[in-house]
Amino acid sequence: xxxxxxxxxxxxxxxxxxxxxFRDNVIYKxxxxxxxxxxxxxxxxxxxxxxxxxxxxxxFRRALGDGDVLLAxxxxxxxxxGFLYFSRFSQNWSWVSRYPISITVGYxxxxxxxxxxxARILSQLYGTVVDPAGDSLLNAEKIGTFFKHPTLxxxxxxxxxxxxxxxxxxxxxxxxxxxxxxxNPVVRFSRNPALIYLMVAFGASFGYTFMGRISLxxxxxxxxxxxxxxxxxxxxxx
Amino acid sequence: MKKKxxxxxxxxxxxxxxxxxxxxxAPAEFALHxxxxxxxxxxxxxxxxxxxxxxxxxxxxxxxxxxxxVRVRRLVNAGKLIILPLITRQAGVPVTVDVQGELPDGSLxxxxxxxxxxxxxxxxxxxxKAFILGLLFIGLIIFFVRGAxxxxxxxxxxxxxxxxxxxxxxxxxxxxxxxxxxxxxxTMADVATLASLNILxxxxxxxxxxxxxxxxxxxxxxxxxxxxxxxxxxxMAAGRPDLYEDGIAYLASMGQFDxxxxxxxxxxxxxxxxxxxxxxxxxxSLILAETANSVGAIQIAGxxxxxxxxxxxxxxxxxxxGEELYAASAYMSREPLLLGxxxxxxxxxxxxxxxxxxxxxxxxxxxxxxxxxxxNPQW
Numbered sequence: 001x002x003x004x005x006x007x008x009x010x011x012x013x014x015x016x017x018x019x020x021x022f023r024d025n026v027i028y029k030x031x032x033x034x035x036x037x038x039x040x041x042x043x044x045x046x047x048x049x050x051x052x053x054x055x056x057x058x059x060f061r062r063a064l065g066d067g068d069v070l071l072a073x074x075x076x077x078x079x080x081x082g083f084l085y086f087s088r089f090s091q092n093w094s095w096v097s098r099y100p101i102s103i104t105v106g107y108x109x110x111x112x113x114x115x116x117x118x119a120r121i122l123s124q125l126y127g128t129v130v131d132p133a134g135d136s137l138l139n140a141e142k143i144g145t146f147f148k149h150p151t152l153x154x155x156x157x158x159x160x161x162x163x164x165x166x167x168x169x170x171x172x173x174x175x176x177x178x179x180x181x182x183x184n185p186v187v188r189f190s191r192n193p194a195l196i197y198l199m200v201a202f203g204a205s206f207g208y209t210f211m212g213r214i215s216l217x218x219x220x221x222x223x224x225x226x227x228x229x230x231x232x233x234x235x236x237x238x
Numbered sequence: 239m240k241k242k243x244x245x246x247x248x249x250x251x252x253x254x255x256x257x258x259x260x261x262x263x264a265p266a267e268f269a270l271h272x273x274x275x276x277x278x279x280x281x282x283x284x285x286x287x288x289x290x291x292x293x294x295x296x297x298x299x300x301x302x303x304x305x306x307x308v309r310v311r312r313l314v315n316a317g318k319l320i321i322l323p324l325i326t327r328q329a330g331v332p333v334t335v336d337v338q339g340e341l342p343d344g345s346l347x348x349x350x351x352x353x354x355x356x357x358x359x360x361x362x363x364x365x366x367k368a369f370i371l372g373l374l375f376i377g378l379i380i381f382f383v384r385g386a387x388x389x390x391x392x393x394x395x396x397x398x399x400x401x402x403x404x405x406x407x408x409x410x411x412x413x414x415x416x417x418x419x420x421x422x423x424x425t426m427a428d429v430a431t432l433a434s435l436n437i438l439x440x441x442x443x444x445x446x447x448x449x450x451x452x453x454x455x456x457x458x459x460x461x462x463x464x465x466x467x468x469x470x471x472x473x474m475a476a477g478r479p480d481l482y483e484d485g486i487a488y489l490a491s492m493g494q495f496d497x498x499x500x501x502x503x504x505x506x507x508x509x510x511x512x513x514x515x516x517x518x519x520x521x522x523s524l525i526l527a528e529t530a531n532s533v534g535a536i537q538i539a540g541x542x543x544x545x546x547x548x549x550x551x552x553x554x555x556x557x558x559x560g561e562e563l564y565a566a567s568a569y570m571s572r573e574p575l576l577l578g579x580x581x582x583x584x585x586x587x588x589x590x591x592x593x594x595x596x597x598x599x600x601x602x603x604x605x606x607x608x609x610x611x612x613x614n615p616q617w
Contacts, residue, residue, distance in 0.1 A: 017499070020502070023506075024503065024506040024507065028503070029503065031499075032500060032503045035493075035496040035499055036490075036491040036493075036496045036497075036499065036500045038496075039493035040491055040492050040493075040496075042493075043492040085460075085463070088463060097463055101426070101460055101463055104426060104460060105426045105427070105460075108427035112427065114365050114369060114372060115368075117371050117372055117375075118368045121368075121371065121590065122367060122368060122371070122613065122614075125590060125594060126609070128594065129597045129598055129613065130609060136598070138598055138602055166598060169594070170591070170595075174591075176561045176562070177584055177588075178394045178395055178397075178580060178584060179393060179394070179395075179581060180395065181395055182396070198559065202544075202547055202548035205545055205547075205548045209548070209549075213524075
């Protein structure tokens with residue numbers, strides 16, 4: 001019975017959220033406020049139990065107990081800097097909160113420089129010149145294969161896949177040059193092909209994500225018709 | 239006679255050699271070594287079975303890491319090389335692995351043991367190439383920022399979406415409806431969020447000048463603090479500190495979909511005339527864009543999340559694609575720091591394009607060394 005009650009609440013909230021598709025209404029507002037309140041409360045609790053206690057407070061107490069002064073000072077410093085965020089509640093001291101913000105932003109930005117360069121530039125550049133098997137993307141052998149066996153598969157997946165990728169990367173990078181004027185011949189030449197490449201990529205991504213959303217919708221419908229409904233039917237039929 | 243004896247010995251050796259070597263060859267080769275280029279938090283066991291699976295179907299590894307209890311791991315003999323990372327968490331931790339072979343009848347034979355002490359390195363040489371590229375980039379940024387500060391003219395081409403900002407804000411003012419500015423749903427660690435907050439400043443200045451109602455719902459608590467400061471400064475710069483209140487930039491919620499639910503609800507109730515969706519977005523992008531569209535708002539969107547751009551392009555009036563978002567912040571604020579960074583970015587892109595073309599040509603003529611030496615992400 002308890003399980004059925006919770007499942008019915010889940011059903012009610014699902015339908016309440018879907019009711020927004022019709023128009024804004026009081027049931028949606030109730031679900032929205034419940035969702036926001038629960039989520040914020042849950043996040044605060046999870047942050048306290050999964051982050052603050054195991055990563056900060058417990059190690060700090062352990063370090064104090066073990067006499068590890070250096071570690072205790074570091075952790076203590078972190079706690080103090082973290083608490084400076086609360087200065088925003090005071091009008092006179094709110095400027096102090098800029099210190100933890102600047103430390104957080106500075107640390108995270110600096111920390112992400114090398115991984116970003118590796119993942120977004122070097123790996124991408126490497127992957128645009130050679131394929132995962134280590135062959136050049138502009139591979140004359142593959143083009144030759146198409147002329148020996150002229151099929152659509154050989155054309156798109158063997159002969160043209162590499163050259164299309166290389167050309168696409170080139171024109172799209174030129175499209176994102178902001179220092180060149182719009183009437184620059186290179187920019188003018190690359191604009192339309194770059195837009196075609198971008199739109200083809202976005203279209204594919206749109207379709208892919210849309211299918212993902214449909215699967216989420218199917219998941220909710222499965223919940224209603226294959227989980228909640230059989231239990232409800234059993235209860236009604238006794 | 240001597241020759242005959244030597245011949246006999248040779249034949250005997252030739253005949254018995256396979257048996258001798260068979261007796262001497264171990265059922266497996268294994269070695270334990272410190273994983274290079276880390277702070278000592280990991281060592282690696284390389285294990286190659288030599289005996290066939292019929293002779294020895296499995297191996298048992300008795301792994302001892304520091305003072306932790308011995309862990310037993312069973313490897314089924316698939317005849318393939320296995321590289322097993324063992325986590326030590328810090329440098330100076332002794333690791334010992336005793337290897338036993340399991341015979342078809344289930345009995346075990348000792349195959350020996352290996353040990354190593356985890357070591358930490360000061361430098362991660364795998365990141366050296368990225369480090370050099372980073373230094374080059376930082377050098378370029380400093381060069382161009384200095385130029386911009388000295389008053390050097392740095393050209394940036396027009397970006398179509400930005401031209402519409404003034405019209406969109408004017409429309410909201412004429413209609414007497416609010417302007418919503420959503421700076422993405424990510425944290426301050428995201429470059430897109432930083433770029434968005436840079437665009438927020440001139441937008442807020444304009445909004446304050448027109449005395450238009452303004453709302454900045456935010457998902458991250460730290461971004462809220464920064465957004466409040468940015469809006470406050472903008473209102474002061476516009477000469478309208480009296481219009482500023484802390485509630486303009488507020489924490490709508492901290493979860494992804496509850497945030498989008500809350501913002502969608504606000505949009506439907508307050509009916510903004512203009513909605514800015516600039517920053518990092520995830521799956522909530524379409525929910526926000528569609529809701530803004532349904533209330534008849536002009537939408538100016540921009541993100542560097544390639545998976546969300548299609549939704550903005552489909553549902554919004556103007557979309558800043560990828561790097562246009564960063565360029566927009568420089569274009570609108572005209573701050574030397576941002577202009578210099580954008581220029582440095584363009585120069586770096588130019589250098590990379592030249593390297594890219596060079597690499598392709600060299601690869602085409604069969605010179606792989608350039609790729610492997612200079613472009614392989616692992617040094």
